Amino acid sequence: MDFSNPRAFMTFYFVLAALTALYPQSVQAQSPSPNPRTAASDTALDDARVAFEALSETDRRLIQDALIWTGDYNGVADGTFGRQTYAAIAAYQIRSRQQPNGILIPQARSGLLAAAQQARAAAGFMLVDDPKTGIRIGIPTKILSKQATNPSGGSRWQSADDRITLDTRLAPPDATLQSLYDRNLSIQAPGRAVSYKVLRQDFFVIAGETSIGKFYTRYSGGTGGLRGFSIGYDKTLAPQFDRFVVAIANSFTLFPEQLAPAAVAVAPVPKLQPQTEPQAPNLIGTGIVIGRRQVITTAPIASCRDVRVPGLKPRQINGRSPFVLEFANDLNAQPLKAAHGVLVEASPLLVIGFAEEGGKTNLSAMPAKALNAGIISAPLQPGMSGALVIDMHGTLVGLAGILPSMPQRIAGIVPTANYPVVPVSDLFGTAPVLADQWNEAVAQSRRAADIVGSMRPSLVPIICGP
Missing domain, CATH: 1.10.101 (Muramoyl-pentapeptide Carboxypeptidase; domain 1)
Known part of the structure; x- marks a missing residue:
């Protein structure tokens, strides 16, 4: 294992902790076989x-x-x-x-x-650009559902029962890695024991246990200063939450604006930090009208301060991806009427949603293919988070999950890639199960243009204002 990588230290800590629990007398004396x-x-x-x-x-x-x-x-x-x-x-x-x-x-x-x-x-896991510290970190938002500012001036995410806490941390201007390292080592708490510690030129990691919990602290340094995060959680939650700690630590990025985009397998990064320059409204997704004054979407609206559909602002936003937007006035749109179904592997699909090209927002339909449960392959455009995923007899099988805001382009064209789909059962309750055999004759019974035309009155663009 390459111990010059701080994430590798985190991994080693969890392996060591597990071995220590199993073989407390021998783990210090010999390497595990x-x-x-x-x-x-x-x-x-x-x-x-x-x-x-x-x-x-x-x-x-x-x-x-x-x-x-x-x-x-x-x-x-x-x-x-x-x-x-x-x-x-x-x-x-x-x-x-x-x-x-x-x-x-x-x-x-x-x-x-x-x-x-x-x-x-x-888990509602998504990458977040923390406005308090500038770091990028993954947050399981359905587990850490409470958000606030911590006493140190960073951001805090907690579980509803306060048994798990994640804090981002901004070091004082006069702090050094050595001083922060020493300070964290000297913390006194009942039963606190440091199981792992390491200090290097540009980072440190301290991890261990208390009488009732586990903790993991990490700071990194760069030209922009020192930033870090800490996680503390009830020891009884370790069998379930340890994997989230690994995922969070793998997601941690110091000063992400200095890095080239990297391929990640999670939701795109919400831009939570305030804009320093006036920004034009931009398309962030597609909404589905489900009532005279209701819209459902999987667009990343948690990162937007001013969510709108054309001409209207929601008076209330419920849920957490998918979100339900409630409006005070009628939307002058038709609530979606479509049979509910399930993804059938290898079946042809249409993804219908709004895309922004050349400064204009247009409704687009992209061909897609179901790969497996929850995954489709398609050349999706920015703005199609929340787009309808429809089979070829007009049955709704889900909504497109959160898409990268700036997808990779090859020669100016968005290539086919794999994207998550939120199934119908997660949107409207348990969906009726359709036949699991794809019928080619039925698949050709409706033209794509007819399907798009029937869905168009129930779709609205989701706009994020400046």
Whole structure:
């Protein structure tokens, strides 16, 4: 493990903590031996390495990130392959009743990514640019549902029962990594014991336990100063929450504006910080009219201070992705009327939503294909978060999840990529289950133009004002 990487230290801490709990007398004296049930032969490991490294770096990192969310991997999602990645893939394969050879075929990769996306969606995990400190960090917003400012001037996210707290931290102007490190080591609390600590030139990590909880603190330094975060949580929650700590630590980015965009497998970054210059209203998603004064959307409106549909501002916003916008006046639009269905693997689909091209907002329909539960492949444009996902007989199977605000372009064209879908059952309650066999004759029974035309009166653009 590369201990020059602060995320690797975090991973080592969790491995060490687990070993300490199991073998408190021996863990200090000797290195742990590989588990014979998960250790790979050199040949099997080499075969798995070749298959893994044949993938793009983006796909390799997405697989590792997904394995974090399935609870099989507690390392760094950096795209490099080793025994830890092999063991994680094999563990996932065993649970999925696949051959545990460390090689994920395309269908298995799609299933893994879908399972991870479902776990992220269940936790409401999204990357946030913290306005108090400037760091970028992942927040499981459905678990840490309370947000406030902490006494140190950073941001605070807490669970509803206050058993989990995440604080972002801005160091005083005269602080150094050494002084912050010493200060955190000297904290006194009942039963507090530091299990892991490291100080390097540009970061430090301190982690351990108290009589009732676990904690993890990290600071990093750069030309813009010192920033960090800390997590504390009830020890009884560790079996469920440890994986979130790994995901959060993997997401931490110091001064993200100084970095080139990186491929991540989570929702795009909400821009929470106040704008320093006047900004024109911009399209952030598509809304579906579900009542005379109601709109539902998965657009990233939590990051927008001034949400609008053309000409109207909601008087109330309910939920947390998907959101329901309540208006004081009628929308002069038709509530959506469509049968509810489910994604059928390999079936052709249409994604209908608003896109912004050349400064204009237009309704667009993009062809798509269902890959697996919760995942579609399509060339989606900015603004199509919340777009309708429709099968070819006009049945609603879900809404497009949050999309990157600036998708990658190749020669000016947005290429086909994989995107999450929020299923109908998460929008309107349990959806009726349709036949799981795709009928090609039925699929051709309605033209795409007819489907788009029937849905158009029920769609509105979601605008974020300056």
